Amino acid sequence: MRKYTLLVIWVITMSGCSTIPSEAPSLSSELGKRISSLESANLTLLNRYFDQKRVEVDRFIQEVWLPEFADEFFQKPFMVNAWNTMVSEDDKKQRLMFLMKTGPKLQEAINKKRTELIQPLDELERYIARNISAEYEQARGINNSITSFLLSAAEVTKN
Numbered sequence: 001m002r003k004y005t006l007l008v009i010w011v012i013t014m015s016g017c018s019t020i021p022s023e024a025p026s027l028s029s030e031l032g033k034r035i036s037s038l039e040s041a042n043l044t045l046l047n048r049y050f051d052q053k054r055v056e057v058d059r060f061i062q063e064v065w066l067p068e069f070a071d072e073f074f075q076k077p078f079m080v081n082a083w084n085t086m087v088s089e090d091d092k093k094q095r096l097m098f099l100m101k102t103g104p105k106l107q108e109a110i111n112k113k114r115t116e117l118i119q120p121l122d123e124l125e126r127y128i129a130r131n132i133s134a135e136y137e138q139a140r141g142i143n144n145s146i147t148s149f150l151l152s153a154a155e156v157t158k159n
Contacts, residue, residue, distance in 0.1 A: 028147040032140060039136035043129055050125040057117045065113060073106070 073079065079102075086094045 024153075025147055025150040028143060028150050032143045032147065035136060035139050035143060039132065042132050042136075046125065046128055046132065050121055053121050054118060057114065057121070061110065061114055061117070066110065069109060069113075070106070073109075 074083065082098060086098055
């Protein structure tokens with residue numbers, strides 16, 4: 001009975017062997033190209049998404065943060081007094097000097113706030129991009145192994 005069982009297992013195993021179509025290695029190679037194409041598309045989509053988030057940050061700064069910041073900045077007693085003095089004296093040179101002194105400070109504050117809001121987005125984008133690339137690299141590695149196996153099996157089948 002044991003010999004019979006071994007014979008049945010051997011027959012099933014041998015009949016389970018099949019030939020590898022000659023197209024299989026080239027299909028697997030084509031899959032590798034498609035994997036790279038998909039990676040590129042996903043990274044492009046990721047970049048466009050974060051570009052849109054940066055636009056939203058800029059919009060937030062201009063429409064929400066800057067009006068509040070400017071209101072606070074120009075409510076300081078020193079600024080109120082300086083502005084009232086310039087308006088009452090109607091001296092164009094003083095107004096120009098005031099704008100030249102406050103403008104860079106305002107711009108510096110705006111740039112600092114933008115960096116504060118954009119930096120986490122940049123870091124997250126890089127992190128996700130690295131993970132996407134790592135996953136696709138692993139998929140390419142698996143596909144390369146399969147392609148190599150198929151090429152070897154196709155060679156054996158030819159002989």
